[in-house]
Amino acid sequence: MIGPVVKMTKSPRARLESINKLMEEKLKLRLLEIAKTAVNLSPVDTGAYITSFSYAVGPGRPRGKSSKNKATGQSKQQMEEEGFDGLKSDVNRITDLTNTAAISLRNNSPHALDVEYGENWFKTDGYFVFTKLRNIYG
Amino acid sequence: MASIHSDIRAALETHISAAGLNLPTSIAYENVVFTPTTGTSFMKVEYLPTLNRPAVRGINPQLRYQGVFSVMVFTPEGNGPATADDYVNKVINRFAVTTDISFTNAQNETIKLSIDYAERQQGLIDSPWYYVPINIGWYIYK
Numbered sequence: 001m002i003g004p005v006v007k008m009t010k011s012p013r014a015r016l017e018s019i020n021k022l023m024e025e026k027l028k029l030r031l032l033e034i035a036k037t038a039v040n041l042s043p044v045d046t047g048a049y050i051t052s053f054s055y056a057v058g059p060g061r062p063r064g065k066s067s068k069n070k071a072t073g074q075s076k077q078q079m080e081e082e083g084f085d086g087l088k089s090d091v092n093r094i095t096d097l098t099n100t101a102a103i104s105l106r107n108n109s110p111h112a113l114d115v116e117y118g119e120n121w122f123k124t125d126g127y128f129v130f131t132k133l134r135n136i137y138g
Numbered sequence: 139m140a141s142i143h144s145d146i147r148a149a150l151e152t153h154i155s156a157a158g159l160n161l162p163t164s165i166a167y168e169n170v171v172f173t174p175t176t177g178t179s180f181m182k183v184e185y186l187p188t189l190n191r192p193a194v195r196g197i198n199p200q201l202r203y204q205g206v207f208s209v210m211v212f213t214p215e216g217n218g219p220a221t222a223d224d225y226v227n228k229v230i231n232r233f234a235v236t237t238d239i240s241f242t243n244a245q246n247e248t249i250k251l252s253i254d255y256a257e258r259q260q261g262l263i264d265s266p267w268y269y270v271p272i273n274i275g276w277y278i279y280k
Binding site: 113131132134 | 184188189205206210262264271275
């Protein structure tokens with residue numbers, strides 16, 4: 001019979017460890033993919049919103065920057081990188097990813113609701129960043 | 139051939155503005171000047187496409203389009219949540235999960251749009267309004 005060859009030389013414990021490692025890598029990639037989409041979907045003016053995302057696994061102070069007194073017209077690319085770097089460092093800080101019950105993506109900038117729903121904005125509609133993320137990643 | 143996105147938008151907007159639903163008749167559509175009347179409920183709708191991906195492999199594959207139809211129900215501030223909740227329930231029932239919405243465009247092409255979910259969020263105050271966002275997930279294969 002011709003079929004795929006599966007090598008079974010590793011001990012069950014070693015196999016379990018390599019499966020765990022693989023799962024952790026996959027989870028990490030998924031979190032980074034979500035992070036990348038989040039910053040791609042975010043608008044940039046002062047950069048306060050896009051750099052206020054954080055991944056949290058428990059209590060702790062999430063990032064939250066106000067746009068007050070900040071220069072407007074910032075570079076979208078530069079701010080995207082800064083926002084993504086923050087999320088990347090959060091992912092790398094999570095020590096036991098496969099045994100983590102829940103990870104939440106937050107944006108704690110004071111104008112996060114304005115960005116989401118366009119609340120208090122007169123000309124621009126909301127950007128629905130979290131709504132779109134939920135739709136894409138379920 | 140009409141754009142699939144215009145057809146999807148029209149299907150969703152026609153579905154929510156149909157007569158006899160007992161929903162607010164004032165609707166703020168995208169990029170249309172709308173001035174709400176203080177003390178009168180209204181809805182704001184937005185079409186948010188998110189994905190357009192091949193559903194199968196191969197050349198000229200069937201495509202899966204998906205996205206969100208955002209409906210925000212605004213009621214006067216300070217009157218409690220009951221009126222908004224009533225409207226929200228009607229919208230959610232109208233776009234119940236697994237509902238299929240048919241729409242025929244001017245070229246006599248019919249699309250059938252499927253509803254994936256209809257979820258409400260918490261109510262928020264945006265003076266002089268109290269509003270509740272509803273996210274309706276849709277998809278279609280074409």
